[in-house]
Amino acid sequence: MILLRLISWPYFRKQIDHPFRVDRRNPTVGFINRDEASILYANARAFKGQSGIEIGAWRGWSTVDLVASGIAPLHVVEPLLADADWRREFEQAIRGAGGGSTPILVP
Numbered sequence: 001m002i003l004l005r006l007i008s009w010p011y012f013r014k015q016i017d018h019p020f021r022v023d024r025r026n027p028t029v030g031f032i033n034r035d036e037a038s039i040l041y042a043n044a045r046a047f048k049g050q051s052g053i054e055i056g057a058w059r060g061w062s063t064v065d066l067v068a069s070g071i072a073p074l075h076v077v078e079p080l081l082a083d084a085d086w087r088r089e090f091e092q093a094i095r096g097a098g099g100g101s102t103p104i105l106v107p
Contacts, residue, residue, distance in 0.1 A: 018035070021033065023059060029058065031062075032065075037061070040069075041066075041068060041069050044070075047070075048070030049071075049072065052066060052075070054075070054077070054078075056078060057076050057077075059093070060090040060093040063103065064096070064097040067094055067098070067099030067103060073104055074102060074103045075104045076105050078090070078105070090105070
């Protein structure tokens with residue numbers, strides 16, 4: 001269980017009652033929640049077939065929503081993609097969303 005008091009990001013809204021999903025390897029960095037993912041996907045659908053850019057993608061959860069929405073090509077700028085293991089995991093998540101070749105990954 002993540003202890004919310006460990007999170008030092010000043011804009012984190014601890015008072016909002018929704019699940020805070022994290023990866024055990026980096027427990028103080030969260031993912032977008034289901035509400036945010038739904039909003040992202042729904043808004044991105046309006047741009048299906050057009051190009052897009054995502055700056056900062058962490059482990060690819062938001063990227064999956066953008067790929068699934070049909071944005072293509074999608075340029076993804078994430079410095080952590082320079083790490084081979086990180087990139088492999090990221091690419092696996094994207095393939096799972098059906099976007100094997102549409103994202104252009106930029107470390």
